[in-house]
Amino acid sequence: MTSDLQAKSKRPARRKPDNRKVLEDGSSRHPAVEPGGVELGDLADMTGYALRRAQIALFEDFRRTVGKIGLRPAQFSVMIVIHRTPGLKQTEVANALGIQRTNFVAMVNELERLGWVERRALDRRSHALHLTKAGQSKLSEALAIERKQEALYDRILGPGERLKLLDMLRRLQVGIETV
Amino acid sequence: MTSDLQAKSKRPARRKPDNRKVLEDGSSRHPAVEPGGVELGDLADMTGYALRRAQIALFEDFRRTVGKIGLRPAQFSVMIVIHRTPGLKQTEVANALGIQRTNFVAMVNELERLGWVERRALDRRSHALHLTKAGQSKLSEALAIERKQEALYDRILGPGERLKLLDMLRRLQVGIETV
DNA sequence: TATTGTTATACTCTATAACTATA
């Protein structure tokens, strides 16, 4: 799967035959091929690409499940943080989640409009964020649904594997951010 | 880390003290805390969130490195597929990468404008995509940089772990998409 | 009739600059 790029490959004109190997050991060595039968080439071995496709799949799964009760992923994450530590300021929540405070304003506006979050004046320039009763019950619903999906991921990956995945993802993220 | 949500927690007013445990075994049990010291709560154990943050970190890394020579992630992926199988039609490449053909038009326009990709008429309604010489050398440069980053990810994760991560990501993606 | 490429459009997410009022 290395790329002899500059080698001016005397490649047959178009669409080379499908030589994909089926490995003997039955391990899930990727097919490196998408539905249409088109090969992904070097892309199939790249961490960032695998990460992107998996993340898209999980977000779509979120929208299909938790999304059914009207929560988007970002809103869900905000409500979890506020529930965990009531009274945080907007900037604190935004920073914790990697959201810019300028984009966070509209988000809180919408969550307030939906009646799930409220701003309480801390002093005259900062707001403490809290979940309303409705927000707490909405979050509770969402967490229950999400827990079921995590169970699905557990079954897909096999025993103990999901926790290993979480650990690797965090190590990778932290490792890259601190280089 | 379970959420006693409906339990109407008689939680102390604000900002509970930092009770995070440092595990004895030195394993990388996540801190569940972001830079500002704000806890992520249930979010810290969710696959989708870990995936999202890791993916953002890797894309930023991509922009810092491969991005330096003027390629964005999506352009990179398109050029890899075209290089792997020259002569594919627009729709084929777009499908393989999960891009809608309607959004793919502007992408190919830009890649053509940059002189890296060319459309060749197959018949009078479909175009075969090919890399130009400049496109091949640009891709070659990009692949070399990307390979170095993969080596970094290898070092961060430890021996053999990156391949295990790739395998888990693909199994998770396929598992979710085929439910 | 189905396919291929295309335009137009809209919505979300994200990024930057600049402003206000407060501490």
Add this chain to the structure above:
DNA sequence: TATAGTTATAGAGTATAACAATA
């Protein structure tokens, strides 16, 4: 002077509908 919130704005990325030309 620095901070918290805000507005305006622009750019990606992504989604749908509709259309023309062609197979």
